[in-house]
Amino acid sequence: MTLSLSSQHYDIIIVGGGVNGTGIAADAASRGLKVLLCEQNDLASATSSKSSKLIHGGLRYLEHYEFSLVRKALSEREVLLKKAPHIIHPLKFIMPHQAHLRPAWIIRLGLFLYDNLAKRTTLSASSGVRFDQLSPLKPDITKGFTYADCWVDDSRLTILNAVAAKQDGATVLNYCKCTHVCQQQDKWQLTLTPVTGKSFTVTANALVNAAGPWVSSLFSSIDNYQAPQQIRLVKGSHIVVPKIHAGDDAYILQNPDGRIVFVLPYEQKYSLIGTTDVDYFGAPNDASISQQEIDYLIAISNRYFKHQISENDIVSTYAGVRPLLNDESVDAQKVTRDYTLEQNWQHPTLPLISAFGGKITTYRKLAEAVVDALQPRFPGMGACATKHQPLPGGDFVSRADLLKQLQIKYSFVQLSVLKRYVSTYGTCSYLFLADCNKLEDLGQDFGHGLYQREVDYLSQHEWATSADDILWRRTKLGLTLTPTQKNVLDSYMSGNNKIAKVAEMVGSL
Structure with a gap:
């Protein structure tokens, strides 16, 4: 990975793999920009997997007179329901x-x-x-x-935006921390450090700070910049x-x-x-x-x-x-859930945009606003299309119809498992079920309907590298698997990672 990515140049680099970061990556990549996203841990490993899991206007925000935020969130509620009917x-x-x-x-x-x-x-x-x-x-x-x-399944919303970005050509790196940022003439230079592996550098025309809880502290890694505000x-x-x-x-x-x-x-x-x-x-x-x-x-x-x-x-x-946003509210529950974007153009052609605040329901609007703000730097990019584009797996009419189709074609799979496939992957279920004709074709059973085919799919297409990645963020099977079953899955994932690293080394030669 590091050998092939070192010294690569991108239109935009996004730091932060939460729902805002992956949403920005999906929007930017869909407009034709060359995008890299890096996340220091797993995608959706912080705020974006630990919400109340709701797409909502925020009824209680009306008491704090946040009518504009509620209106914006209510409008997005309808948009997202159509974009991602599986999750x-x-x-x-x-x-x-x-x-x-x-x-x-x-x-x-x-x-x-x-x-x-x-x-x-x-x-x-x-x-x-x-x-x-x-x-x-x-x-x-x-x-x-x-x-x-x-x-909403919040972590899958995050990961599916990353998948959408990847489908449009973006590079997505989890477990890869941004450790240093500096200006190099007319471009940004970032030092990225994978959890396993040597640091490497990449450059970009624009930098987006979507680091969530770390949005202010990231500025300590950026030469000659101070955080425009605290959270x-x-x-x-x-x-x-x-x-x-x-x-x-x-x-x-x-x-x-x-x-x-x-x-x-x-x-x-x-x-x-x-x-x-x-x-x-x-x-x-x-x-x-x-x-x-x-x-x-x-x-x-x-x-x-x-x-x-x-x-x-x-x-x-x-x-x-x-x-x-630190709006000086006395009570934590009264702090605004709206977002603001801080734009810094110290260099006339070198934008830095930081996203402060926000809520999961309005992530797409935040992403659209960020990429729109980059229009002066990339005048040839396309218009935002994410409002009407389904997220991967969301291209179906109804859950009931999709479940019926899966039942007909894969009758050997338990109904409860097929229901989980529908609400987790939607039509992407076909990607790992494609040539399965009997239960044995799904491979090793790790327990509670988690089969090897699904695990391999998550490793190869959704950046899963550990049992926790699969059991808590790509699925919620961590609630049901026993400690012994989790250990078996962890051992399998460790073996997969070793094979992947060997393939990566061979591919770099």
Whole structure:
């Protein structure tokens, strides 16, 4: 890899492999630019795999008068639902009403705005609801409201943007850190250091800093530049427990401290409960859920649901650090989720653009704005086309139809596995199922429907290098595989990596 990439020149280099970085790479590559993206860890390994996994306008942001952000996010909700029907789907939310927390008229007004701030063609309108004895909520909770938003597999959204960029000619490097940046006459020179291997240099006409929680600290690696602003790190933590209510609806719970917590259906058998929104001052990689946050999430769930949970029920936890604009809000939950772009043209033809803040729902708009800002440097590039381009695997009419097609052609594969293929890969499922005629053709079974064909596909086409890459970011099978099964997968991946390195060395000779 390093031998073939050393001294290569690109139109644009993007530092950061989260959803913003890969979104920018996909947009730029689709317009004909020569793109390189580097990420110090795995793609989507930080904020972009540790969100609440929602494509939403942000109902609670209306309380902070962020009407422009909500309108923009609601518009993008419809766009993304059409772009990625395999990894994004509508989700009905139920909000139990607690009159002492928020009056009904305020909630009705907020939901009216939510329904009408942007054009809504797919999702249903909000309404009131009454709960009976069959409700999973406690008996004293008798009424509430419903509205619609969307669920997203956040890490796959990130990775599929990287795949889209690659399909348009971009070079994507994960586990490859940008360690130094300097100006070399009329171009940027970057030193990149892979986790395994020697450092090498590449050059570019434009540099984009999409490093998320590291967006400000990256400037310490750039000669003669200072960070134009600082970010505020806000930690959002979640717990995963066995499913606490029947059905596929989500719940949005109001807490006396003014915060809200989601209880979301997760991977068929689980409930995902979060988030917490607390200021964070440590290294982004070290973020983890605190005991206080665990107690907080358990308490609010138990305040509303008949089914009571305890810490012993927790199957998994995660904590993500959101890099938000430091708008001097007193409370972490009130910090704006909007983004801003800082453009620096110290050299008249050498742009540096840094993305500060943002939320997963508006990643595509952020990416479009970044690449549009580079128009003066690349006057011949095309117009943005990402609004109407499906993400890889998203070129189908409905999940049900695609599942039927897969069932007919691959009847030997368990229905539950085919359903996972549809919601993970969409039509890209055919890429690793192509010549399979019996179950044995899928190769080694690592457990819970994870077969060698899928593992090899993820290694060869989606940059997976370890069991964690596969089990937590490209799938969520880390919830179900046993420690022994994970070790077997890790051993297999280690062998794959050795074979890949030998092939790489041979290919470089």
